[in-house]
Amino acid sequence: MTDAMKKTGVIxxxxxxxxxxxxxxxxxxxxxxxxxxxxxLFTVSVESIALMPCNPNIGGSSKGHLVREVDALGGQMAxxxxxxxxxxxxxxxxxxxxxxxxxxxxxKSAYTMEMRRVLENQEHLTIRQQEVTDLITREDLExxxxxxxxxxxxxxxxxxxxFTENHQKHVDNVDKSDQICGIRTISGAIxxxxxxxxxxxxxxxxxxxxxxxxxxxxxxxxxxxxxxxDSLKEHxxxxxxxxxxTPARIDGRSIDFSKCVEQKGDDRVVPFSFSxxxxxxxxxxxxxxxxxxxxxxxxxxxxxxxxxPLYGGVIHATGPRYCPSIExxxxxxxxxxxxxxxxxxxxxYTNEMYIDGMxxxxxxxxxxxxxxxxxxxxxxxxxxxxxxIEYDCLSPKQLLSTLEFKGIRGLFSGGQFxxxxxxxxxxxxxxxxxxxxxxxxxxxxxxxxxxxESYIGVLIDDLVTKENFEPYRxxxxxxxxxxxxxxxxxxxxxxxxxxxxxxxxxxxxxKTKEKQRRIDEEILRVSRVHVGSGDDVxxxxxxxxxxxxxxxxxxxxxxxxxxxxxxxLAPLDPGRPELERDVAEQVNIEIKYAGYxxxxxxxxxxxxxxxxxxxxxxxxxxxVPSLRIEARQKLKDFRPGSIGQAARxxxxxxxxxxxxxxxxxxxxxxxxxxxxxx
Numbered sequence: 001m002t003d004a005m006k007k008t009g010v011i012x013x014x015x016x017x018x019x020x021x022x023x024x025x026x027x028x029x030x031x032x033x034x035x036x037x038x039x040x041l042f043t044v045s046v047e048s049i050a051l052m053p054c055n056p057n058i059g060g061s062s063k064g065h066l067v068r069e070v071d072a073l074g075g076q077m078a079x080x081x082x083x084x085x086x087x088x089x090x091x092x093x094x095x096x097x098x099x100x101x102x103x104x105x106x107x108k109s110a111y112t113m114e115m116r117r118v119l120e121n122q123e124h125l126t127i128r129q130q131e132v133t134d135l136i137t138r139e140d141l142e143x144x145x146x147x148x149x150x151x152x153x154x155x156x157x158x159x160x161x162x163f164t165e166n167h168q169k170h171v172d173n174v175d176k177s178d179q180i181c182g183i184r185t186i187s188g189a190i191x192x193x194x195x196x197x198x199x200x201x202x203x204x205x206x207x208x209x210x211x212x213x214x215x216x217x218x219x220x221x222x223x224x225x226x227x228x229x230d231s232l233k234e235h236x237x238x239x240x241x242x243x244x245x246t247p248a249r250i251d252g253r254s255i256d257f258s259k260c261v262e263q264k265g266d267d268r269v270v271p272f273s274f275s276x277x278x279x280x281x282x283x284x285x286x287x288x289x290x291x292x293x294x295x296x297x298x299x300x301x302x303x304x305x306x307x308x309p310l311y312g313g314v315i316h317a318t319g320p321r322y323c324p325s326i327e328x329x330x331x332x333x334x335x336x337x338x339x340x341x342x343x344x345x346x347x348x349y350t351n352e353m354y355i356d357g358m359x360x361x362x363x364x365x366x367x368x369x370x371x372x373x374x375x376x377x378x379x380x381x382x383x384x385x386x387x388x389i390e391y392d393c394l395s396p397k398q399l400l401s402t403l404e405f406k407g408i409r410g411l412f413s414g415g416q417f418x419x420x421x422x423x424x425x426x427x428x429x430x431x432x433x434x435x436x437x438x439x440x441x442x443x444x445x446x447x448x449x450x451x452x453e454s455y456i457g458v459l460i461d462d463l464v465t466k467e468n469f470e471p472y473r474x475x476x477x478x479x480x481x482x483x484x485x486x487x488x489x490x491x492x493x494x495x496x497x498x499x500x501x502x503x504x505x506x507x508x509x510x511k512t513k514e515k516q517r518r519i520d521e522e523i524l525r526v527s528r529v530h531v532g533s534g535d536d537v538x539x540x541x542x543x544x545x546x547x548x549x550x551x552x553x554x555x556x557x558x559x560x561x562x563x564x565x566x567x568x569l570a571p572l573d574p575g576r577p578e579l580e581r582d583v584a585e586q587v588n589i590e591i592k593y594a595g596y597x598x599x600x601x602x603x604x605x606x607x608x609x610x611x612x613x614x615x616x617x618x619x620x621x622x623x624v625p626s627l628r629i630e631a632r633q634k635l636k637d638f639r640p641g642s643i644g645q646a647a648r649x650x651x652x653x654x655x656x657x658x659x660x661x662x663x664x665x666x667x668x669x670x671x672x673x674x675x676x677x678x
Contacts, residue, residue, distance in 0.1 A: 010189035011149060014038045016437050017183050017191055019132045019228070020199035021049040023423045024415025024430030026115055027075050028197045031434030033125035034074070035502050037441055040126045040191055041119070042183075044203060044223045049127075050080070050115035052423065053202075053219030054246045055354055056108035056346055059272065061091055062476040063424040064101035065455040068490035070424075071273045073456075074503025075431045076118055077424070078272035084110040086286040086348055087265040097589050098482040102272055105288065107347040133227035134184040135196065135235055137408060141181055149190065178235070180410035186227065195437040198413040199430055202244065204229045204392035209309045210385050211363025219246075219389060229392045236407055238395050242471050243317035244421060245325050245359040245388040248367055250343075251381040252351040259376040260289035260343060274491045275508070278581065289343040289376070293326070293358070296373040298337075301330045304366045310388065315361065317390040320421050320471040325388070326358045326370070341374055352383050361388035393417050396463040397638050402446040403433040403460065406639055412437045418463055421471035428456045429463075435501050447497050450611055452481050452604040454494060465638060465648045480607075481600050483593060488585055492516055519586045522579065526591065527556040531572050544568060559591045566591065610644035615664070617641075624663045631656035 016032040018025050021043030029041040043049060058081040059067050071078035085104035092099040119125060140146060182192035206224040207216050218224045229239060265285035271278055308327050309315045319325070324332070329339050342356035355377075360367060364385055371380050396418045398406055403418075405411045414433035415426035436446040449457035458479045463472060479485050485493070495512040498504035530552050531537050538548035545563050555573055558564050566588035570576060579587070590597065621627065621635045631652045640646040643664075647657050 009148075010187070012040070012189070012191045014040045014126075014191060014193045015195070015441050016040075016434075017132075017193045017196045018042065018199060018434070019183065019196065020201055020203070020415070020417070021046070021119075021127070022199060022201040022415060022426060023050060023077065024201070024417075024426040024433070025197075025199035026050050026119060027070065027077065027427045027430035028199055028412075028414055028434030028437070029119060029125055030076055030122055031074070031431055031503060032195075032197075032438045033122050035435075035438040035442070036124060037438055038124050038126075040128055040193075042128050042130055042132050042185070044129070044131055044218065044225060046116070046127060046129050047112075048218075048220075048222050049119060050112045051220065051222075052106065052108050052111065054244070054359075055344070055356055056106045056111065057103060057344070058085075058106055058111075058423060059101060059103040060424075061099070061101045061103075062455065062474045062478075063422060064091070064103060064272075065476075065485065065487045065490070066424040066428045066459070066474060067102070067272050068274075068487045069454050069456050069494055070427050070431050071275075072490040072494040072498060073431060073435075074498040074501075075427060076115065077427045078274075079276065080111055080114045080118070081106055082271045082273050082276045082281055084114050085281070086345060087288060088269045088281070088285065089266050090270060096483075097486050097488060097593070099476050101476075101487055102270060104272065105286065105344055107349075109347055109349070128185075130189070131186040131223070131225050131227065132183045133186050134231040135180065135228075135408075135411070136182040136184060136190065136192070137235060138179040138181055146184075146190065149192070177406070178408045180408055194441045195410045195412065197430075197433045197437050198394075198411070198417055199415045199426075199433070200225060200228065200417045201426070202389055202391040202393075202416055204239075204417070206389055206391045208387045208389050209315060210361045210367070210387040211307060211309065212314075213364070214309075214314070237405070238398060239392045240395050240419070241317040241390060242393050242419065243315055243319040243388055243390045244323070244471060245319065245361060246386060247326075247355040247357070247359045248371060248382045248386040249346065249352040249384040250355060250371065250377065251383055252345070252353045254379050254381040255289075255343065255353060256376045256378065257289055257343075260291040263288040263290055263342070274512075274582075286345050286348070288345070291341045291343065291374055291376045292338040293330075293341060293370075293374055294338055297326075297370050298330045300366065300370045300373060301327050301362070304362060305331060307363050307366065309361050315388055315390060318470045319388070320473060322473045322475070323359070323421065325360050327360060327362060343376070355386075358386070359388075360386040362386070393419050395419065396468065397465075399464050401448045401460060401464055401641055401645070402436040403429060404436060404440065404446075410437075410440055412440075416471075419468045419472055420459070420463065421473050425459055425472070425474050428459060432456065432460065435503070439501065444501075447501055449494070449497065450608065451479070452607050452611075453485070454490075455479055455485055458485075461645065461648070465640060465645050467650060481604055483596055484600050484604065486589070488582065488589070492586075515580075515583060515586075518579065518583050519590065522577070522583070522587045523556075523590055525577075526559065526566070526573075526587065527554055529555045529573060529575070531555065531558070537572065540571060556591055559588065560594075607644065610647065611642050613643035613661070613664070615640055615642060615646065615660075616667075624660060626659045628653070628656055635660075 015037035016039045018029040018041040032039040084107050087105040091101045180196045203218045203225040206218045269281045271281045344354045346352040412433040414429035439446045451458040451461045499509040532552050533549040621632045634651040
């Protein structure tokens with residue numbers, strides 16, 4: 001940092017600092033402020049708050065689950081998209097409920113404005129447009145690195161000393177770690193705080209690339225953050241270099257939609273937020289369109305592949321496997337003669353269309369040629385070129401399951417900076433980081449969601465226990481217990497945690513309890529309602545394509561037939577009470593999949609027994625006899641918090657877990673004997 005950046009004389013005190021105003025930063029800042037803590041959110045530009053630099057949509061396969069869970073915990077993303085969507089669809093509707101997932105196309109600018117409005121009007125939350133350049137830790141202060149603090153404001157040191165003293169009483173082994181004390185900005189201003197949350201997204205030392213054009217810039221031409229990476233490294237935080245990309249935006253007036261297949265939204269829209277009145281989201285929707293690449297598109301790409309920065313060695317960072325560029329698709333899947341291309345509107349008040357499925361970093365002339373080879377895009381006018389973006393991010397094995405750094409107390413991290421991809425993954429992590437930073441400051445127990453009870457738990461557990469060599473993307477296949485972790489029951493699963501930490505009100509919690517009570521009562525009632533085998537019943541069942549009854553049966557038994565449902569059987573159930581759609585949906589699912597659900601609950605019980613076997617934070621793995629060298633190295637590297645986590649680390653075998661369990665049992669026995677003798 002230059003001398004001009006060093007000092008301004010500005011020293012501010014707050015409870016929590018959030019670095020970054022993307023989807024993670026928004027949720028982190030709101031959570032912290034809503035829990036009563038004075039929170040300052042820093043962003044390189046207030047115009048970039050909740051920006052959607054890639055596809056302006058929320059949800060999708062598995063990602064819709066995350067949004068519903070964020071809402072159940074008291075987050076904001078679901079409410080914001082319910083107010084700003086222009087098309088909504090329930091994906092995988094023809095499949096089982098475990099993989100049903102909402103996806104909504106957003107009005108890009110409206111979504112940003114809505115989230116900014118919420119942040120700007122949130123009590124205890126201050127927004128600052130300023131680049132953060134340095135972390136300030138306890139060791140920095142003890143070493144005299146920020147002598148201007150004691151010179152300019154002696155109360156600052158007293159403020160931090162009091163918090164440190166109180167916190168050492170609350171946190172075991174705090175003396176073994178450094179502790180966060182605040183941040184410094186590019187102007188030299190210092191913000192002393194009790195916790196800091198890093199939500200820097202793709203801005204750290206970002207550079208955008210297409211062809212031979214390379215610029216040191218963040219997404220959409222915004223400023224990068226070029227200084228914080230150096231401070232992170234100085235504090236022992238390991239960084240990696242990842243990449244993502246985005247397709248061109250095309251003027252909709254230049255597209256021939258008659259050559260594309262229209263993709264409409266659902267007739268009946270399901271809201272993302274459990275608190276949104278379903279009737280308020282039944283609005284006119286915009287259409288999306290489907291077209292395909294062809295052999296001409298692929299020929300253009302193959303003939304120019306040497307000019308691709310991705311294949312020419314200009315880009316060295318690792319990109320997401322599950323969201324490849326169009327040149328990657330063509331080169332890695334040469335047997336495919338076409339790839340899907342979705343044309344999606346960016347908003348109600350712009351002609352820009354997002355070309356989903358054709359992200360690229362090819363040179364500008366190649367981009368014009370390949371886009372114009374696609375049916376419907378023959379006369380396409382590019383508004384914004386496609387580009388790749390490289391950025392610094394974290395190796396998340398440095399984090400605890402609370403998203404706090406293992407080596408620096410009070411420093412938390414969330415979002416794409418943690419090595420993930422996607423707005424929804426970012427929001428989920430930002431919310432958990434915000435909650436746990438607040439719990440840290442308030443000396444309360446953190447919220448740690450297990451992978452057996454939420455997709456958020458799966459996401460965070462995967463990040464902190466597995467080697468991630470590429471941007472992590474959530475998928476339904478990553479969840480072992482996905483029949484239990486449906487998007488439709490996120491409120492029933494997770495409201496209690498939002499209530500426990502203070503983000504869910506008494507009224508919301510009571511409403512959730514009442515919903516569960518009505519579900520249970522209706523399931524019990526349906527099990528007791530019997531129908532006979534008369535002609536009217538037989539005729540009705542035949543119309544539904546179902547086998548007639550030879551003797552009486554309960555409605556519950558009939559609901560379990562694949563071709564029938566709770567809703568379809570209403571004519572045979574005159575005593576049925578009026579139920580809300582979501583209650584009736586739960587009744588149908590719980591009855592129809594009861595056997596599978598019960599089987600998964602037994603699996604979860606076994607899983608949770610392993611999670612409850614905690615590993616002491618101060619364990620020395622070098623003292624564990626018969627532990628294989630690879631396992632010892634991995635366990636020392638990841639420092640898992642439980643036996644369950646240890647078992648999920650690549651390179652740790654079942655035999656290693658057995659050895660570890662024996663050692664922990666002997667260790668506890670030895671300590672108990674010492675206490676008795678003492």
